[in-house]
Amino acid sequence: MRPLVTVRTRECRALRRLRQICAMLALALPLAAQAPVPAGVGAGTARATAQSSAKRDSITRQAQLSYQREVFAYAAGGRRDPFVSLASTDVLRPTIADLQLVGIAYSPRGNGGGVQSVAIFRDRQTKEQYRTRVGQQLGRMRVASIEPRRVVFSMDEFGVSRRESIAMGDSSRTITPTRAP
Numbered sequence: 001m002r003p004l005v006t007v008r009t010r011e012c013r014a015l016r017r018l019r020q021i022c023a024m025l026a027l028a029l030p031l032a033a034q035a036p037v038p039a040g041v042g043a044g045t046a047r048a049t050a051q052s053s054a055k056r057d058s059i060t061r062q063a064q065l066s067y068q069r070e071v072f073a074y075a076a077g078g079r080r081d082p083f084v085s086l087a088s089t090d091v092l093r094p095t096i097a098d099l100q101l102v103g104i105a106y107s108p109r110g111n112g113g114g115v116q117s118v119a120i121f122r123d124r125q126t127k128e129q130y131r132t133r134v135g136q137q138l139g140r141m142r143v144a145s146i147e148p149r150r151v152v153f154s155m156d157e158f159g160v161s162r163r164e165s166i167a168m169g170d171s172s173r174t175i176t177p178t179r180a181p
Contacts, residue, residue, distance in 0.1 A: 094123045094130070094139050096153060101166045102129070106148045117146040121166075 074081055099121045107116040121130045121138070132143045132151075141164075144154040150167040 092139060093126075094121075094128075096141060096155075096164050096166070098123050098125055099130075099138075099166060100124055101151060101168055104146060104148065104151070104168065106146065119143065119146050119151045121151075 072083075074083065100123075101119065102122050103120045105118045105120075109116055115134050117134070119132050121132065122128070123130070130138060132138055134143050134146055136143050138153075140157070141153040141155050144152045144163060146152075150165045152163055152165045155162050155164065
């Protein structure tokens with residue numbers, strides 16, 4: 001019986017030799033593919049054949065490829081169109097940045113917060129005028145309170161309630177974020 005170490009050594013040598021042969025072939029094959037074709041072998045005909053087959057392929061591809069746009073029609077049948085946005089521009093406007101406080105008719109009577117008071121706003125972009133009372137919706141905002149010199153809005157967005165106020169003659173706004181209950 002042969003010793004185990006000698007058999008493994010021979011196997012390792014054979015594997016190393018096999019790796020060397022594979023590495024030489026891997027280097028030699030790309031070089032052989034790049035070798036020039038002798039003139040008498042028909043290099044011109046091979047080139048012409050390749051060009052004509054390429055033209056045939058491109059013509060065939062153009063015939064096969066035709067771009068068609070899918071058109072969808074929706075028969076409403078009394079239902080709303082699912083492709084139309086739910087948040088129309090009427091619901092989103094006006095924003096707090098678009099509003100300018102023009103005047104306040106303040107009445108201290110009521111439960112506080114000027115319940116009977118009226119605030120007048122003007123939209124800076126559309127020049128539209130809004131008369132609001134406490135609790136009235138204006139776009140996505142609700143009038144929380146009307147004070148003698150400012151109006152406080154409440155906005156609930158994504159579970160977070162925040163308050164912003166617009167003061168008379170002041171372009172700055174006070175933001176007081178609060179958590180929704």
